[in-house]
Amino acid sequence: MDRADAELLLTSEALTLLDGLPPYRATDNVVQAVSALRDRGVSPEMTRVVLRQRRLRAQAKPKFGDFAARMFFTEIGLQQATRLDVAAHHAARFRALGDITVGDLGCGIGGDALALAGLGLCVVAIDRDESTAAIATYNLAPFDNASVEQGDAESVDLSRFGALWFDPARRSKDKRLSNPADWSPSLEWVFDVATRIPSGIKLSPAIAHDLLPDRVEAQWVEDSGDTVECVVWTGALARPNVARSALILGAESAELTASEPDSGVETGEIGAYVYDPSGAVIRAQLLGTLARQLGANTIASSIAYLSSNKFIHTPFAQAFKVIDIVPLDIRAITQYCRDAGIGTLEIKKRGVDIDPATFRTKLKLKGSASATLILTRAGDGRVAIVAERVR
Known part of the structure; x- marks a missing residue:
């Protein structure tokens, strides 16, 4: 989302228009929806912005539930945003450290920061993209214990934080970035910082094991049948003697842990x-x-x-x-x-x-x-x- 679109979206006119629109359906006639707004005197730019936001809110509902109807999203931000129930699991780890200030570096639209703030933690959400930071500011506005800053994570003063959350941006517009050095912030920098400050680092579940550092806990999370992420936990956020874990969230939550990778299994016959x-x-x-x-x-x-x-x-x-x-x-x-x-x-x-x-x-x-x-x-x-x- 560019700056002009963000400025249009963050207006009372856009909010009023969004509240008055019928729920989005994939089968909606887009031409009719555009014509209805244009006939009311809504500008072409505002029409485009609010109709896109209505669609994004509908697409966000599986991740954010009813909260999606009062949030703003960007295309890339929604794609990378953490599901709310998974974010709550992340936040619980940080909450166990006590009353700390958490730095959410690369906050996107603010999904994880929402969960952290919801558990009463002070959180500073930082994103280098101006429009994304503006969207996060809107989404976090209900929480006095949350603030948003625009800036480059690698230039931030980290001394004010008791722990850090990273969700490195792995997309640039419509392109997925496969090289960790191209992520924002870069994975090498993130892992270096995480050796000094307790951190949680959200990565793709397909991350190669040889990219993971030693002496960390790497946790793969499955939510409602989907393997959604690998999170690397370091310092006080990591559990003793747990190097690998598989967490199943849902109606029957459970976790499998081990002190090291354990994939060796004997081959045998097909049983009952x-x-x-x-x-x-x-x-x-x-x-x-x-x-x-x-x-x-x-x-x-x-x-x-x-x-x-x-x-x-x-x-x-x-x-x-x-x-x-x-x-x-x-x-x-x-x-x-x-x-x-x-x-x-x-x-x-x-x-x-x-x-x-x-x-x-x-x-x-x-x-x-x-x-x-x-x-x-x-x-x-x-x-x-x-x-x-x-x-």
Whole structure:
């Protein structure tokens, strides 16, 4: 968002117009929406700004719930913003350190700062982009214990902070920045600062393990089935003897921890049950820890499915009861589904180059039965495991 758009948005006229607009729907006729505002004498620039903001608020609702209706967003800021329930988890770590002032360096639209301020912590949110800082100022206005500054994180006086939160900007306009040196602030600088001041550093869940420093806690977080982030915790924010953790948030919250990466698992046969581990567990390289809890093995080298003959409930994996095993051959599977009367089929896959949607179309399913089909490698071959979910 450029400065001119931000200045338009942060006016009483824009707020009044937004409050008077009907809820956004993806099927809305954009031409009609524009014409309705223009017929009321609204300028083209203001029309564009408020209609875009209405759309962003609707898109933000899964992350911010009802709060989204009273917040402002930028395209990039919303893409990188932390979900509110995940931000609350972050804030709880900082709250445990006591009454400190937290510096949120690279605050974006202020999602994490909102959670920190909501727990009563003093927070100074800093962003180098003028328009983004203005948006964050609006979003944090209800909190007297939160302030916003525009500035470069790498030039800020850090001595006033008891702890730091970093969410390095990994996008530039519509482009994702793959080189950590290009992030803002740069990852090298962030990790250096984090050795001196307790810090939480939000990174992509796909971050390479060899980029992570030693003597930190790296926590992968899954929220409502999505692996959303890796957070590196340092200093007093990190827990003793925890180097890797996988946190599952949701109706059944749980956490798997280890003092070091633990991904080694023996390969064995397909048993009575197959487990599909959480993405957070896989990303955290804790497959070995989970396998021991379940008494399970993998069914092929480098494939993350686990299997055992005993069912053990776990929040760290989806469980499937094995019904049958057939060759991974379209004709064999088509015949099997026809004979079993399978008309509804969930298809999962690992380690095979197959598009599930295209594969399902080729099966020409008919019938009232349902099943799950797991397409994968087992041993040295490829198989299709017919299974049913264990609820």
